[in-house]
Amino acid sequence: MSEAAAPILDVAGLRAGYGGTEILRGIALSVMPGEIVAVLGSNGVGKTTLNKVLSGVLPAREGTIAFNGRPIVGASPADIVAAGLIHVPEGRRIFPNLSVEENLILGSYRRGRERRSANLERVYATFPRLKERVSQFAGTLSGGEQQMLAIGRGMMAEPRLLILDEPSLGLSPLLVEEMFALIRTLNAEGLPILLVEQNVVQSLDIAHRAFILENGIFALSGPAATVAADPELKRAYLGM
Numbered sequence: 001m002s003e004a005a006a007p008i009l010d011v012a013g014l015r016a017g018y019g020g021t022e023i024l025r026g027i028a029l030s031v032m033p034g035e036i037v038a039v040l041g042s043n044g045v046g047k048t049t050l051n052k053v054l055s056g057v058l059p060a061r062e063g064t065i066a067f068n069g070r071p072i073v074g075a076s077p078a079d080i081v082a083a084g085l086i087h088v089p090e091g092r093r094i095f096p097n098l099s100v101e102e103n104l105i106l107g108s109y110r111r112g113r114e115r116r117s118a119n120l121e122r123v124y125a126t127f128p129r130l131k132e133r134v135s136q137f138a139g140t141l142s143g144g145e146q147q148m149l150a151i152g153r154g155m156m157a158e159p160r161l162l163i164l165d166e167p168s169l170g171l172s173p174l175l176v177e178e179m180f181a182l183i184r185t186l187n188a189e190g191l192p193i194l195l196v197e198q199n200v201v202q203s204l205d206i207a208h209r210a211f212i213l214e215n216g217i218f219a220l221s222g223p224a225a226t227v228a229a230d231p232e233l234k235r236a237y238l239g240m
Contacts, residue, residue, distance in 0.1 A: 010066040011054075014035065014062070016060050018058075028218075031161060031194070037193045038203040038210040039211050040196075040203055041214060045213045045216070047213055053079060054080075054087070054194075056075055084159055085161050093150065094141075094153070098137070100136055103149055105120075105156070107154060111157040112158040122155065127148045127149075129145055143151065143170050144171055150168065160192070164196065167179050180203075180206055207224040210224045210227040219232070
């Protein structure tokens with residue numbers, strides 16, 4: 001990762017909310033090429049709102065968002081996906097009545113269609129369990145397998161930046177370890193990742209930088225190792 005490189009994602013002064021309620025209150029963050037950046041916080045602090053704004057599902061009230069050097073505030077979700085900003089949502093959101101392979105193919109609907117076969121093979125190489133279940137209905141997979149499918153579907157769109165929203169949620173401790181190892185592997189292959197999580201310890205272990213979201217603002221930010229060692233982390237995240 002070069003210090004002279006421009007951010008793949010650059011957010012400044014971002015405000016957003018619902019109705020009369022402001023959820024994000026002027027936040028700023030960036031993701032550099034090759035980075036894992038963690039946005040950490042408990043339920044209700046604005047993590048999902050941030051993801052919705054970045055994905056174009058919820059409009060920003062103020063602020064700027066640049067992706068790959070181009071402004072995307074006001075862009076449609078389809079155009080944001082086509083640009084390569086791919087969001088793997090919380091709760092997996094797979095299509096339960098479609099097969100594993102049909103779910104994956106849908107991931108290339110807006111982007112990556114020309115290299116669909118090669119990308120399928122890459123996903124199956126990353127997730128051998130999915131290859132064993134290509135014709136199985138997605139709704140019959142285990143929770144861990146469904147999370148693999150959701151990430152694999154995101155990979156089918158050839159992301160320039162992958163947003164992972166609570167990828168460890170609801171998984172067994174063993175599968176959580178496996179999921180974080182996978183995220184590290186994807187990043188080692190050159191994929192920048194914005195990791196939005198409640199799992200503070202393991203997220204800080206694999207992230208390059210981290211932001212602690214509290215009541216719509218970043219209460220703490222910096223290199224992940226510095227944030228992990230900061231006594232303010234317990235206060236901001238655990239209320240201690």
